[in-house]
Amino acid sequence: MAATVDINDLPTPALILDLDAFEQNIAKMAQYCKQVGSGFRPHGKTHKSAWIARQQLNAGAVGISVATVAEAEAMAQAGIESILLTSPVVGPEKLDRLINLSGKVPEFIAAVGSKLQAERLSDLAGRRGVTVNVLVDVDVGDGRTGELPGQPALQLAQNVDRLPSLRLRGIQAYSGLSSHVVGFEARKRTSLEAMGKAAETREMFKSSGLDCSILSGGSTGTYNIDSEAGLVTELQVGSYVFMDVDYRRIGGKENPQLYDDFLPALNCLTTVVSAAHKGRVTVDAGVKALSSDAGCPPELVGRAGLSYKWFGDEFGLIEAEGDADLPKLGDRLRLIVPHCDPTVNMYDLIYLVRGERVEGAIRICARRGDQASGVELLA
């Protein structure tokens, strides 16, 4: 039994997960999906943690989505039994690892975005005596991966269906462009248009006698749009477990000012390391501790009148407005992370806290830089 550690004993910057808020988020999404009769397959790219994946499965998730082969390997290693790899994989090394996973994980599904990828995958799988479950990746507007909806996607599905070592299971369609549209009504219009294309394509699959039992898609921003419209069979929600400033600012269905359907459970704990100036102090969390990609700074928890400004790789600037209390040297502050997924990617672990008490820590797996076989680790 580990000793009781207080949150104030943690080395900063630290990512801390407020378990009360986290558990509420986990339960709320699960209850919502149960109520509307939708499955959900939470996205592990957000948390990169088998421990969190397990909580999501315990709450009723049909499986876990992942964005990389390394994430899939980490989830498989931890005994997760249903994994969907949402990014297309084309290189021989990655395809080989994908087929390894397919042979081991009870239900492994891979998104396929092109005929060439499908052929390579079937060829390699056939040589290994494995059949790989496949979703056709449909590009509903992002233009990042997959085939265009309608005829091009149908054609890819027919190709997949003909390939001996692939088993078509349906469609994956992710509308990243819809997920962060500000204002619920505008977001609804955008998402219904995008995901409507996937639903139409699904009808074409069915009319052609193809298996399309799965339509996997949606996001934390559109969970109550795509599911209510019956556009997906399973929601690929990711950020809802943690939340971040980037999502909070899009506004919700009930609260147009703040998207508060889910609670900001993931915070960065930081320490004031310099207090030499009037009206501002320096903290030890900069762009190596908080991803700045979303264009919004982190927000302070429970400290009205204080704001954060980017201040380099190692530091952040905290400014006080009017007569707000300026923190002192050594004080600790909690920040709502600006964008959760790439922030998590910078850390080795997340601390689990209940109130002021640290209940444990969880490892973050599969950041960038997979270890290649045959390469010696020199130091």
Add this chain to the structure above:
Amino acid sequence: MAATVDINDLPTPALILDLDAFEQNIAKMAQYCKQVGSGFRPHGKTHKSAWIARQQLNAGAVGISVATVAEAEAMAQAGIESILLTSPVVGPEKLDRLINLSGKVPEFIAAVGSKLQAERLSDLAGRRGVTVNVLVDVDVGDGRTGELPGQPALQLAQNVDRLPSLRLRGIQAYSGLSSHVVGFEARKRTSLEAMGKAAETREMFKSSGLDCSILSGGSTGTYNIDSEAGLVTELQVGSYVFMDVDYRRIGGKENPQLYDDFLPALNCLTTVVSAAHKGRVTVDAGVKALSSDAGCPPELVGRAGLSYKWFGDEFGLIEAEGDADLPKLGDRLRLIVPHCDPTVNMYDLIYLVRGERVEGAIRICARRGDQASGVELLA
């Protein structure tokens, strides 16, 4: 002996270090410093690698700079014998670890930025029977950490000098604002003004009979300004080992268009994972693989007419201009990293390559998320 691995066998996205370019950078900085009679203490916050630190020491560096206690611990663990911690540390847990290091590392030096920090450090060190070497952190314009130049810094130095368990060794002054000023002459003016304040403060230390044998400062952008002006005794150069787009665009003394004093040795290797559209393809390196904080995208190596655009957490967009050859599905591209320090912080390892051959890999240590003692790792 590990098997020979080709660069094309590596899983992407991968950080690759071109050893020929890296060795040229290491040698060039070392030769330059020798020629002008300046010491150099390269900044380990850039690479977080004891292996690279060792190459720098072998080339003549007086020691290694680090930005965090965890980096210092990793360097000490690898047997590095002279370490300067450039960021002020104030919390009890970090101070305790700092004192541990001070007792173990033959020459350990800590930057101190305030009277309170100095007192806490001396108090704890005294109780442990350790004397800690100290540089007074002088704020020459960044406003991030340290005391203002002149009287405030002198006063802090006098306080440090009076404290029983601290040993004053000199000044640290980092001008982050100077490092990236575009245009050599403008950069020179900015840096001479900033670092001139540190040099004046050093004279005040000397006149007051205080030890100021070290003035540590400077950056890759100002190495040939601060040293030639005799403003520092040791250069805290970091990025020169890797280089990045953010530095290349500032222009050099000889070449105003491109800062090419050092070669872009650190690349991100990425794979085309989707090629469904005219004039553009998608690669598997996004903001989780390349830090976007500097406001510049990565640049392609050896592929004229192609450019990179940010395309989310997992992906990048490659666009072809005019009749430039568009890469095909499965093709690999090399990208010059936009900003090296926070990019390295996202990876578990860096591959060392010579031409197309992978010679090994090195671990990246001490990303964010230090493990706290007494906290159980649950998964």
